[in-house]
Amino acid sequence: MRAIIRWTLWQRRWSIFWWSFGVAVLVGFTLAFYPTIRDQADQLNKSLGSLSGSTEALFGGTDFFSPVGYLNSQLIYFTVPLLLAILAIGLGTSLIGREESSGTLEALLVRPVSRGRLLTAKALAGMIIVFIVTGISSLVTIVLSKLVQIDVPIGNIALACFACFMLVLTFGATAFLLTATGRGRVAALGISVVYGIGGYLVSSLSGSVHWLKEPSLIFPYHYYRTADILHGTFDWSSIVFFALFTLGCGLVAWLSFRRRDLE
Amino acid sequence: MAHDALIDTWKLGKRYRGSKTPALHDLSLHVAPGEVYGLLGPNGAGKSTTIRTLLNFIQPTEGSARIIGLDVVKDSVAIKRSVGYLASDMAMYPKMTGGQFLRYMGQLQGTDSTSYRTELIHRLKADPDQKLGSLSRGNRQKFAIIQAFMHKPDVLILDEPSSGLDPIMQEVFYQLLGEAKARGAATFMSSHIMSEVQKVCDRVGIIRDGELVAERTIADLVQEAAHTLEITFAGAPPLTELKRVRGVQVAAHDEHHATVRLQGPLPPLLGVLARHDVTQLEAHQLDLEELFMHFYTSGAEAGKSSLVSDERRAVNEKHHNGEEQQ
Numbered sequence: 080m081r082a083i084i085r086w087t088l089w090q091r092r093w094s095i096f097w098w099s100f101g102v103a104v105l106v107g108f109t110l111a112f113y114p115t116i117r118d119q120a121d122q123l124n125k126s127l128g129s130l131s132g133s134t135e136a137l138f139g140g141t142d143f144f145s146p147v148g149y150l151n152s153q154l155i156y157f158t159v160p161l162l163l164a165i166l167a168i169g170l171g172t173s174l175i176g177r178e179e180s181s182g183t184l185e186a187l188l189v190r191p192v193s194r195g196r197l198l199t200a201k202a203l204a205g206m207i208i209v210f211i212v213t214g215i216s217s218l219v220t221i222v223l224s225k226l227v228q229i230d231v232p233i234g235n236i237a238l239a240c241f242a243c244f245m246l247v248l249t250f251g252a253t254a255f256l257l258t259a260t261g262r263g264r265v266a267a268l269g270i271s272v273v274y275g276i277g278g279y280l281v282s283s284l285s286g287s288v289h290w291l292k293e294p295s296l297i298f299p300y301h302y303y304r305t306a307d308i309l310h311g312t313f314d315w316s317s318i319v320f321f322a323l324f325t326l327g328c329g330l331v332a333w334l335s336f337r338r339r340d341l342e
Numbered sequence: 343m344a345h346d347a348l349i350d351t352w353k354l355g356k357r358y359r360g361s362k363t364p365a366l367h368d369l370s371l372h373v374a375p376g377e378v379y380g381l382l383g384p385n386g387a388g389k390s391t392t393i394r395t396l397l398n399f400i401q402p403t404e405g406s407a408r409i410i411g412l413d414v415v416k417d418s419v420a421i422k423r424s425v426g427y428l429a430s431d432m433a434m435y436p437k438m439t440g441g442q443f444l445r446y447m448g449q450l451q452g453t454d455s456t457s458y459r460t461e462l463i464h465r466l467k468a469d470p471d472q473k474l475g476s477l478s479r480g481n482r483q484k485f486a487i488i489q490a491f492m493h494k495p496d497v498l499i500l501d502e503p504s505s506g507l508d509p510i511m512q513e514v515f516y517q518l519l520g521e522a523k524a525r526g527a528a529t530f531m532s533s534h535i536m537s538e539v540q541k542v543c544d545r546v547g548i549i550r551d552g553e554l555v556a557e558r559t560i561a562d563l564v565q566e567a568a569h570t571l572e573i574t575f576a577g578a579p580p581l582t583e584l585k586r587v588r589g590v591q592v593a594a595h596d597e598h599h600a601t602v603r604l605q606g607p608l609p610p611l612l613g614v615l616a617r618h619d620v621t622q623l624e625a626h627q628l629d630l631e632e633l634f635m636h637f638y639t640s641g642a643e644a645g646k647s648s649l650v651s652d653e654r655r656a657v658n659e660k661h662h663n664g665e666e667q668q
Contacts, residue, residue: 181433183433186432186489188397188398188422190422191452192419339401
């Protein structure tokens with residue numbers, strides 16, 4: 080299993096580097112503007128005061144220019160999870176899917192490696208990749224937040240980034256599950272994107288659109304409350320939900336993959 | 343006999359979802375230690391389905407198969423410690439070098455095969471530092487061969503193994519196959535190349551529309567295959583006498599010359615020729631290809647009833663009964 084993880088990471092080393100670099104640059108740019116924004120916070124808040132509740136909800140709250148508000152609305156609630164979701168979904172569809180469509184899965188499964196171990200190794204490799212990229216972007220966020228004097232405790236930022244990591248794992252796990260069942264990479268990609276991005280829209284709007292309240296419960300985004308985390312009121316149950324969702328996807332992926340015909 | 347087999351299938355079948363006809367049906371065969379078994383058939387006959395089922399890439403929908411005495415579905419992981427697999431155009435990682443690919447496969451195999459791997463690299467003249475994506479098909483196939491042989495498996499499963507190799511490398515491949523055979527490894531291979539089949543196989547099965555329609559040893563096939571003889575006579579060819587010889591068919595003739603196809607022993611024909619003034623006699627290569635074409639194109643049911651030996655059927659039944667008792 081270690082060999083599969085090691086070689087998968089080796090094969091994707093440049094992808095890891097460029098993803099980390101890209102996300103770090105984006106975080107850096109966003110935080111570099113904070114001092115300018117902070118100085119005009121009162122004026123900007125007044126101009127945005129006319130925004131509807133649902134529009135505010137799409138940005139993760141009503142407070143855009145306080146330290147917590149800026150960090151949450153500009154980075155942790157939407158932008159960083161969106162980028163990491165693209166990475167995670169891409170990995171979810173390709174870790175097994177690309178090997179299967181290119182035929183290299185047969186080269187692996189002709190070795191004494193069970194399908195369960197192969198699936199676990201690939202899933203772990205994917206999680207490590209997402210963890211590395213999230214970790215680097217978190218580190219940049221923490222360091223630059225201190226440099227531009229965003230007054231939010233480091234522990235809260237780290238926890239919010241961890242919640243972000245767990246959230247995007249659910250999207251990656253959805254894509255991984257769909258690919259493992261043999262649905263095909265394109266279908267898995269489409270469904271996962273709809274589930275992830277659609278979940279963001281449904282969950283964000285559920286506060287003002289009442290009939291979306293119940294449906295929003297099935298989307299992981301509903302449990303992603305980073306503003307609360309940054310304010311220091313963290314509820315671990317959301318992390319548990321993300322973990323159980325990811326594990327559940329892994330389990331169903333294994334049940335489906337262990338006996339199915341390879342394409 | 344089947345109990346000693348390293349590869350043993352019993353009424354193995356596969357029907358793909360949504361398909362009305364099975365891709366593989368009622369396949370019962372065995373391959374003994376040290377035996378090379380060739381599975382022949384046209385495209386779509388079921389060769390790859392058989393191989394993919396044996397390797398547990400796809401699940402059988404009927405019957406069962408065993409390799410080294412273990413069930414191919416339940417004990418797939420244990421089986422793969424003893425199996426080497428080679429496909430015709432094996433998918434490999436284009437960004438890896440050949441050496442990296444072999445190291446990866448070696449780590450997954452879990453056996454220390456470094457020295458034999460190095461020996462194979464030298465023998466096949468493979469360049470382990472080149473990226474696989476930049477290699478020609480033939481050079482990539484060398485790495486496919488090495489990964490299949492490097493752990494000295496007890497069972498080799500080969501799907502069109504020598505395609506893409508130049509004649510020199512083909513010869514090295516046949517040597518490797520011979521060494522595996524001498525070690526007692528059982529080889530199950532599919533091939534389209536009749537000369538290769540004749541050269542390396544001990545026994546062949548002919549598969550058509552997913553069913554085994556014939557099973558023969560190569561020696562039997564050679565007996566059955568027609569020899570073509572070009573005979574030039576000083577006078578007119580003795581056509582009536584020639585036609586009377588058992589197994590002889592006069593394919594063409596003119597004033598002094600006859601083209602004769604002989605299926606069977608040579609001495610009776612030589613006896614006839616000895617009584618006439620033969621000025622030239624030329625024998626052509628055995629026409630196995632034509633024999634296979636006969637199997638491919640003849641009626642499946644009629645062919646199957648006569649071509650799969652009674653002895654083999656008895657073995658299958660015995661094996662089946664044993665399974666049921668278990």
